Amino acid sequence: MSENTKPTALIMIFGATGDLAKRKLFPSLYQLYTKNKLQNFAVIGIARRPLTTEQFQENVKDSVMTFANVDYRIEAFISHFHYHCHDVTSSQSYIELKQLASQINNQYKLKGNCIFYLAMAPEFFGTITNQLKTQGLTNVEGYKRLVIEKPFGTNFETAKALNEQIRTVFQEEEIYRIDHYLGKEMVQNIAVIRFSNALFEPLWNNRYISNIQITSSETLGVEERGRYYENSGALRDMVQNHMMQMVALLAMEPPISLTPEEIRSEKVRLLRSLRPMSQEEVNTYFVRGQYAQGIIHGETVPAYREEANVSIDSNTETYVAGKLMIDNFRWFGVPFYIQTGKRMDRKSTKIVVQFKDMPMNLYYQAEHKLTPNLLVIHIQPKEGITLLLNVKKSGTTTETKSVRLQLANEGTDYINTPEAYEKLLLDSMRGDATNFTHWDEVALSWKFIDTISEVWKKTNDESFPNYPAGSPGPSAADALLAHDGHIWWPIEKIEQEDQEN
Ligand SMILES: NC(=O)C1=CN([C@@H]2O[C@H](COP(=O)(O)OP(=O)(O)OC[C@H]3O[C@@H](n4cnc5c(N)ncnc54)[C@H](OP(=O)(O)O)[C@@H]3O)[C@@H](O)[C@H]2O)C=CC1
Numbered sequence: 001m002s003e004n005t006k007p008t009a010l011i012m013i014f015g016a017t018g019d020l021a022k023r024k025l026f027p028s029l030y031q032l033y034t035k036n037k038l039q040n041f042a043v044i045g046i047a048r049r050p051l052t053t054e055q056f057q058e059n060v061k062d063s064v065m066t067f068a069n070v071d072y073r074i075e076a077f078i079s080h081f082h083y084h085c086h087d088v089t090s091s092q093s094y095i096e097l098k099q100l101a102s103q104i105n106n107q108y109k110l111k112g113n114c115i116f117y118l119a120m121a122p123e124f125f126g127t128i129t130n131q132l133k134t135q136g137l138t139n140v141e142g143y144k145r146l147v148i149e150k151p152f153g154t155n156f157e158t159a160k161a162l163n164e165q166i167r168t169v170f171q172e173e174e175i176y177r178i179d180h181y182l183g184k185e186m187v188q189n190i191a192v193i194r195f196s197n198a199l200f201e202p203l204w205n206n207r208y209i210s211n212i213q214i215t216s217s218e219t220l221g222v223e224e225r226g227r228y229y230e231n232s233g234a235l236r237d238m239v240q241n242h243m244m245q246m247v248a249l250l251a252m253e254p255p256i257s258l259t260p261e262e263i264r265s266e267k268v269r270l271l272r273s274l275r276p277m278s279q280e281e282v283n284t285y286f287v288r289g290q291y292a293q294g295i296i297h298g299e300t301v302p303a304y305r306e307e308a309n310v311s312i313d314s315n316t317e318t319y320v321a322g323k324l325m326i327d328n329f330r331w332f333g334v335p336f337y338i339q340t341g342k343r344m345d346r347k348s349t350k351i352v353v354q355f356k357d358m359p360m361n362l363y364y365q366a367e368h369k370l371t372p373n374l375l376v377i378h379i380q381p382k383e384g385i386t387l388l389l390n391v392k393k394s395g396t397t398t399e400t401k402s403v404r405l406q407l408a409n410e411g412t413d414y415i416n417t418p419e420a421y422e423k424l425l426l427d428s429m430r431g432d433a434t435n436f437t438h439w440d441e442v443a444l445s446w447k448f449i450d451t452i453s454e455v456w457k458k459t460n461d462e463s464f465p466n467y468p469a470g471s472p473g474p475s476a477a478d479a480l481l482a483h484d485g486h487i488w489w490p491i492e493k494i495e496q497e498d499q500e501n
């Protein structure tokens, strides 16, 4: 389907009174609607609480006003929403849901196309898909697609069982596993930066790249999600999916074309080249942390154990740093460092590609080392690219200084870029699975992650809590890089100092 095709579909949102629907799904659909990207659509919201369709429409309106902050064509927009009060564990109400779906399909002329969006706790995913099949909701005249939220399982075994269950109802090409990082503008830009610039692609290998650093730090804590997070931790919440996907996009071989199959098969090949770790090696390659009380934006925030309301000796990690090695010709010997954590000093997701030093420094003067060339891909909150180069200091000197070439930051292209969910919803309606994860990718990343979580489950980290909220994370993460002679590049600090000078 072309990029300009306007899709038509009925979207059934299971979990329509929940946080994700309110904060992301309704505002994203609204954006698509007001940008005229949809031919025709209707939504059936499904949850247990007893709401009328009118009350549900008011909730949708509130969510759009709060999170999209506009009310242009809002009444017309919410008239597309319907509500079905339904406990997904009860088979009876699927029959009524089927009747409602058929009536709405005819009323809006939706061609029998149906998206089943599971915005609910994962323990319901299997039950819902089974019931959809048993009660005949998947017998549609058009297409049927399942959009499924994370977490997709809690380890390889549970993910495999879930996959087998949903595969009895949906084909792999009908399953859209959401990883919202794949909807982010600059994550989608990684392949474009690599494969459309003669400047980068020839250097994108172990001859010219020293190491790659991927950081995704948050200032938020676990908020209302303590129960989920306590059983997940940063490793399963962020690393298994978002961080591994970014590694795959940065390191995969060029696909022979941009079809979803080709891109996803390159990512799979890359994930297969990750150097496996033995259990004994886990704590050499990976570092974990948990936040203590600290100060963020001038306010004292509680420690994880208090905020999440969990046991006072909880061993759950809220921070992970790790070193991944890729055993293929292109990357042998190049460390990919990743770090992600909650309650850190800033909200920032970025990738730093550090190029190797020049073979000889012609400009060496006492104490003066050339700064390595760095390519920084800013993913959020700022979007853009920075290249750090060395130039001559002005005047009668051969001394060098580092300068920043801002390739895209603050450019008009990046103003008002659509939300990740907006793009992913549209892709799922158009049938473009490129930015969704294939089962083979999910399976391989779980296998890699399982070794780490098994070790961490067995051994408590006695140093927890080991970083104060509002800090850059535990010192062991610096030691991880220092061991290889590297540092986490303090890009924001470099930029700030630059601006001050
Ligand atoms: N919130 C977020 O930012 C993110 C969420 N996700 C994922 O999205 C999914 C949903 O998360 P979130 O919205 O935060 O969860 P919430 O707990 O906020 O919402 C859960 C929803 O499920 C409904 N529900 C619960 N039990 C039943 C039942 N038996 N039958 C019918 N409906 C039921 C609830 O409605 P009611 O009580 O009325 O039945 C509610 O609408 C999860 O898989 C989560 O991991 C992923 C990334 C980010």
Ligand SMILES: O=C1O[C@H](COP(=O)(O)O)[C@@H](O)[C@H](O)[C@H]1O
Residues within 6 Å of the ligand: 216, 218, 220, 237, 238, 349
């Ligand atoms: O998937 C998740 O992502 C968010 C971070 O997303 P971002 O787009 O704000 O970077 C994280 O807070 C959450 O714990 C996790 O489940």
